[in-house]
Amino acid sequence: MTLLAFALSLVLTDLPPPPAECRRDNECELTTFVGCCGSCCPGLRAAPRGKDERSACKTMNCSSVDCATITCKAAPDATLFIAACVDRRCEAIRKDAECRVAEDCTLVDAAPPGASCTKDTCCCPVKVANARTAQAPASVPASARCSRCDVPPTRTACLEGRCQAVTFNPNSKKR
DSSP states (O other), X not given: OHHHHHHHHHHHSXXXXXXXXXXXXXXXXXXXXXXXXXXXSOOOEEEETTOOGGGGGGGOOOOOOOGGGOOOOOOOOGGGEEEEEETTEEEEEETTOSOSSGGGEEEEEEOOTTOOOOTTTOSBOEEEEEETTOOSOOOOOTTOOXXXXXXXXXXXXXXXXXXXXXXXXXXXXXX
16 A cells, blocks of 8 residues: 555656756857758757757767658748747747747737627627737737637737737646
8 A cells, every 4th residue: 555655646746847958048059950860951949058969979870861852941041040048948039039938928809800899799809919018009810700708718828939829728737
């Protein structure tokens, strides 16, 4: 019984967070290194400043890759990105990003374009996400429509540097 209780306590114990790669943006740098065995496609990402990623490559036995059959997206323009520390990890983010994390965004109520909200046509405004630092009003997608007042729970997310309003199931354990 004691062994079962011990095993259960191990399962229920929260794991410690992964070690921090960074605490500040200046601890990160942009890199085009795409791995020890190379890649057919160019890449751009952020890594801890001064980390020697190539040292691990000395012991790897890489097979050759036939790049003739692989289609790549255009190489990202490194001048449009900065290396930033986001949630203790180095990430390449666009210089024009309006957010880094969901907390940089806020939900606002907005009427869809051309909507005249009356008691018969529109009950509740649309929830849209906007950067907390935004000076302009939130833009409402052209596809947005007025909805009934039973609007699903909505939260903000920062996806690829843009604030997004996403619906979620409040009964779900992971938010």
